[in-house]
Amino acid sequence: MSLKLKTWMPVRKLPPGTGQPIMPAERTEGRGEAHAMTGNDAAAYALMQVDPHVAAAYPITPQTELMHKFAEFVAKGKVSTNLVTVESEHSAMTATLAASAAGSRAFTATCANGLAYMLEIYGNAGALRLPVVLLLVNRHVGGLLNIHNDHTDAMLCRNAAWLQLHGENAQEAYDLTVMAFRVAEDPRVRLPVTVCFDGFIVSHTVEKLRTLKKEEVQGFVGEFAPYVDLLDTDNPRAVGPLVQPDTTVTFYAQVSEAMRWAPAVFEEVAAEYAQLSGRQYSALEAYRMEDAEVAILGMGSVCGTTRAVVDALRSEGVKVGMVKLRMFRPFPVEALARVLTGPNLKALCVLDKAVELGNGGPLFAETAAALALQAKCDSGRMPILTNAIIGLGGRDVTLADVNGIYTNLLNLAATGRQPGMDPIVYIDLNDDGENIFDLSASRLGKERASSTQNIVMMARGGQGAKTASYLLAQLMIDIGKYAQGFPTYGPERTGAPIKAFAKISDHPIDDRQQIYAPDVFAVFDETLLDTFQAEFQNLAPEGLLLVNTKASPKEIREKVGLVGRRVYTVDATGIAIAEFGANRPNTAMMAAMLGILKLCDIEQFKEAFKNKMQRLSEKVLQGNLKAIDRAVAEVQGE
Amino acid sequence: METKDIRGPVTRDGKKFTPQKLLGTRHSLGAGHAACAGCPGPSVIQAALHAARDGLGCEPVVAFATGCMEVVTTLYPSNAWRVPYMHSAFPNSAATASGIEAAIKARKARGEIPADKDIKVVAFGGDGGTYDIGLQALSGAMERGHDITYICYNNEAYMNTGVQRSSATPLGAFTNTAQVGEARVGKSEFVKDLTRIMIAHDLPYVAQASVHRFPDMLSKLQKAIAVRGPSFVNVLSTCPVGWGMTTDEVLTAAELAVECNVWPLYEFENGKYRITYRPANPRPLMDYIKSQTRFRHLLKPEYADIVRRFEEYIALRWQELNDLEKLSQPAAA
Numbered sequence: 001m002s003l004k005l006k007t008w009m010p011v012r013k014l015p016p017g018t019g020q021p022i023m024p025a026e027r028t029e030g031r032g033e034a035h036a037m038t039g040n041d042a043a044a045y046a047l048m049q050v051d052p053h054v055a056a057a058y059p060i061t062p063q064t065e066l067m068h069k070f071a072e073f074v075a076k077g078k079v080s081t082n083l084v085t086v087e088s089e090h091s092a093m094t095a096t097l098a099a100s101a102a103g104s105r106a107f108t109a110t111c112a113n114g115l116a117y118m119l120e121i122y123g124n125a126g127a128l129r130l131p132v133v134l135l136l137v138n139r140h141v142g143g144l145l146n147i148h149n150d151h152t153d154a155m156l157c158r159n160a161a162w163l164q165l166h167g168e169n170a171q172e173a174y175d176l177t178v179m180a181f182r183v184a185e186d187p188r189v190r191l192p193v194t195v196c197f198d199g200f201i202v203s204h205t206v207e208k209l210r211t212l213k214k215e216e217v218q219g220f221v222g223e224f225a226p227y228v229d230l231l232d233t234d235n236p237r238a239v240g241p242l243v244q245p246d247t248t249v250t251f252y253a254q255v256s257e258a259m260r261w262a263p264a265v266f267e268e269v270a271a272e273y274a275q276l277s278g279r280q281y282s283a284l285e286a287y288r289m290e291d292a293e294v295a296i297l298g299m300g301s302v303c304g305t306t307r308a309v310v311d312a313l314r315s316e317g318v319k320v321g322m323v324k325l326r327m328f329r330p331f332p333v334e335a336l337a338r339v340l341t342g343p344n345l346k347a348l349c350v351l352d353k354a355v356e357l358g359n360g361g362p363l364f365a366e367t368a369a370a371l372a373l374q375a376k377c378d379s380g381r382m383p384i385l386t387n388a389i390i391g392l393g394g395r396d397v398t399l400a401d402v403n404g405i406y407t408n409l410l411n412l413a414a415t416g417r418q419p420g421m422d423p424i425v426y427i428d429l430n431d432d433g434e435n436i437f438d439l440s441a442s443r444l445g446k447e448r449a450s451s452t453q454n455i456v457m458m459a460r461g462g463q464g465a466k467t468a469s470y471l472l473a474q475l476m477i478d479i480g481k482y483a484q485g486f487p488t489y490g491p492e493r494t495g496a497p498i499k500a501f502a503k504i505s506d507h508p509i510d511d512r513q514q515i516y517a518p519d520v521f522a523v524f525d526e527t528l529l530d531t532f533q534a535e536f537q538n539l540a541p542e543g544l545l546l547v548n549t550k551a552s553p554k555e556i557r558e559k560v561g562l563v564g565r566r567v568y569t570v571d572a573t574g575i576a577i578a579e580f581g582a583n584r585p586n587t588a589m590m591a592a593m594l595g596i597l598k599l600c601d602i603e604q605f606k607e608a609f610k611n612k613m614q615r616l617s618e619k620v621l622q623g624n625l626k627a628i629d630r631a632v633a634e635v636q637g638e
Numbered sequence: 639m640e641t642k643d644i645r646g647p648v649t650r651d652g653k654k655f656t657p658q659k660l661l662g663t664r665h666s667l668g669a670g671h672a673a674c675a676g677c678p679g680p681s682v683i684q685a686a687l688h689a690a691r692d693g694l695g696c697e698p699v700v701a702f703a704t705g706c707m708e709v710v711t712t713l714y715p716s717n718a719w720r721v722p723y724m725h726s727a728f729p730n731s732a733a734t735a736s737g738i739e740a741a742i743k744a745r746k747a748r749g750e751i752p753a754d755k756d757i758k759v760v761a762f763g764g765d766g767g768t769y770d771i772g773l774q775a776l777s778g779a780m781e782r783g784h785d786i787t788y789i790c791y792n793n794e795a796y797m798n799t800g801v802q803r804s805s806a807t808p809l810g811a812f813t814n815t816a817q818v819g820e821a822r823v824g825k826s827e828f829v830k831d832l833t834r835i836m837i838a839h840d841l842p843y844v845a846q847a848s849v850h851r852f853p854d855m856l857s858k859l860q861k862a863i864a865v866r867g868p869s870f871v872n873v874l875s876t877c878p879v880g881w882g883m884t885t886d887e888v889l890t891a892a893e894l895a896v897e898c899n900v901w902p903l904y905e906f907e908n909g910k911y912r913i914t915y916r917p918a919n920p921r922p923l924m925d926y927i928k929s930q931t932r933f934r935h936l937l938k939p940e941y942a943d944i945v946r947r948f949e950e951y952i953a954l955r956w957q958e959l960n961d962l963e964k965l966s967q968p969a970a971a
Binding site for chain 1 (some may be wrong): 711714720729740741744774782
């Protein structure tokens with residue numbers, strides 16, 4: 001076999017009317033039942049509704065809770081999926097592909113080191129055209145052991161023949177998971193799909209989303225129609241041959257062609273999904289880009305925080321915009337170039353949650369290449385290009401960070417000068433390369449606090465602060481508000497100081513930063529007052545310090561040196577021990593908080609508590625309900 | 639000692655399948671594969687698939703590890719397999735089998751394939767893909783209890799990549815990564831006894847077979863495939879290239895391995911050991927060593943100590959196996 005060499009390969013056109021879509025980001029919740037779920041639970045819920053034949057997975061933080069939830073669905077008989085709990089990620093991907101080749105709809109889930117371990121087989125999926133789905137709960141992978149979020153794992157596998165989609169929040173984790181199967185299995189594509197969402201930031205945050213009914217999802221994904229079926233023993237097929245140099249290019253040319261079809265198919269599938277859900281999806285979204293003079297390009301949860309900053313700056317009349325890339329593979333070169341070479345755009349910063357050490361981020365490099373081609377081919381225009389390495393290893397991406405980037409872009413746009421060939425900054429290092437991780441309150445954080453109750457809970461591991469943040473968010477969502485509830489994660493074990501956060505608002509909450517200038521500090525353990533003393537000064541002017549102690553508010557105020565603001569105390573531990581015999585002060589602390597803030601009727605809280613804590617024995621449950629009443633009655637403040 | 643059938647395997651019904659019946663049956667591996675002249679590997683595959691299809695009446699689906707037999711049977715665009723086959727990489731033949739088996743169960747549960755269609759997943763790997771890089775996947779698959787039979791065609795080194803030592807390579811043997819010189823004399827370690835490792839997984843059926851003793855091998859493969867659960871067969875499959883032999887010496891070398899007690903033929907069935915062939919007059923180890931050029935250097939008197947250690951090792955293992963067999967027999971009344 002010989003290939004005729006051409007001086008240049010003409011790019012074959014896709015059918016008219018399809019292509020790489022850009023869609024203005026609309027803020028619509030769409031239809032469906034409202035839930036309060038973490039990103040992991042949302043993805044697991046989607047997988048339960050798809051009900052694939054086979055799943056094979058191996059535990060790795062922060063993917064674990066996705067598979068916990070799925071295993072719960074398996075145990076309860078909510079799915080008929082054959083869950084294979086393999087002994088490694090290498091076997092997880094292998095078994096997933098083998099099940100697919102044996103005529104099954106199959107998925108796996110992993111992140112970071114797990115992805116690195118399965119990478120050998122990851123490549124096979126695309127080359128063998130097996131339409132499996134991988135849930136990648138993004139986590140750092142590299143030279144350092146760090147379990148927190150960034151996109152170094154997603155970037156590790158960017159050269160394989162897989163589609164790669166990035167979800168911003170739990171809603172997108174759900175929606176993209178449902179859509180992924182359809183896109184993967186489309187006969188024009190027949191390629192595997194990786195659905196990414198940010199570890200912890202999305203995977204472990206309880207927030208609001210809407211889901212379809214199981215029968216709607218079943219109808220949408222349809223029956224699995226295998227192209228290869230090893231179980232068709234009358235027509236034996238060999239999958240995975242040894243390929244020689246004379247046929248390798250032929251194989252990859254076909255895969256490449258299928259990849260080129262993927263955006264058009266995604267667009268079709270998304271349009272059909274929009275009919276069903278009322279939620280619109282596209283390969284990339286342009287947010288307030290019409291007349292934007294400066295813009296940020298990003299993927300995943302940073303886009304939420306960026307959108308919050310865009311809204312704040314727009315309300316001051318500053319012409320800023322954002323482009324959210326949802327489909328990283330195949331890279332939507334044309335659509336991206338189109339939206340980023342408009343006549344108004346003067347400066348662009350690409351946010352990368354990964355870095356090619358010594359150079360910039362991969363997203364920046366690919367964007368720069370796309371823009372350079374577009375400038376040469378067509379418009380001749382090119383914005384000033386900069387790159388920020390942000391959120392690496394889980395470093396919190398704050399509103400202040402993003403605001404700083406926009407300020408910098410506006411300055412560059414005013415000078416009109418490209419800052420050299422190396423326009424890369426690491427957030428948050430100073431000019432001397434020193435770490436300046438300054439978590440003092442950002443200006444924008446305080447502004448938004450006016451419509452949002454931001455709560456920081458400080459506790460020791462085991463006191464139930466994480467549960468409290470989740471419960472609080474669930475409760476608020478149940479009564480029609482918007483909320484996020486999430487803990488900090490690290491090597492903490494029982495007894496170690498931890499924080500958990502809750503944001504409550506009447507409006508959708510976009511930003512994903514931790515809380516630095518809260519409206520409430522709730523201290524679950526008196527002995528932590530010294531540990532966190534410096535932070536109490538960041539309390540909002542009308543803010544509230546609530547401490548679990550026998551001491552009076554006056555004594556606590558003196559101890560922490562807080563001027564102004566409000567100080568409340570309640571003996572939550574005493575109440576807990578008296579009412580249900582365990583040092584779990586979280587119920588009483590939540591009750592006291594709700595009582596003071598009047599976020600809901602206390603009977604609503606008791607009802608929600610009963611629903612969520614069904615695993616408690618009747619005796620303990622009744623004790624907790626009594627503790628709620630006592631805490632509301634006994635909390636005192638000044 | 640009393641042994642108990644703690645797993646109580648359910649087996650497929652099968653008629654006794656003999657080598658004579660091979661004539662006239664369907665070939666599962668087509669002629670025209672590209673294996674080396676004299677290589678007994680394909681006959682191991684043929685025997686296993688015949689046992690499955692003609693002996694047990696089930697439909698085999700094959701999972702394969704990267705290795706000689708993978709390379710020589712699926713050189714794109716040709717394909718020697720007449721049964722469904724899948725390969726993706728070196729370490730994951732057992733995991734591939736797990737995935738296929740999981741799919742069979744899932745699709746039967748949904749009525750997509752008939753519940754009574756008897757499909758058996760048969761996984762293959764060489765010693766490199768089984769003893770070394772694939773051991774984790776193998777152990778995992780066996781522990782999970784999938785209905786799969788894993789067959790190791792063991793030629794005692796990485797032959798596909800040009801004869802490098804594996805943990806199945808015997809003491810003193812020359813390989814390209816365990817060479818012979820003033821500082822080193824071939825492989826310095828004993829073999830890893832994978833068959834014992836698989837027995838430790840408490841599988842319903844584990845066996846050791848050799849290509850030269852075809853009826854014994856066929857019977858063991860059939861027993862293994864008949865198990866409705868995990869089973870393992872370790873087949874000594876000689877390699878003219880890696881061992882240093884002419885093609886007509888291939889089966890003789892395997893025979894010597896058994897006659898010298900280097901490779902005992904035995905099975906472990908429902909917790910009981912049984913030696914399936916006992917050499918009437920065991921031959922000295924030197925006969926085996928002389929039969930292959932990979933041991934050529936051991937003929938020199940200065941390396942007599944290596945041969946002595948080899949002999950001691952064989953004697954120890956053979957005694958141990960005999961003791962285990964004795965323990966497996968019902969106590970005399």
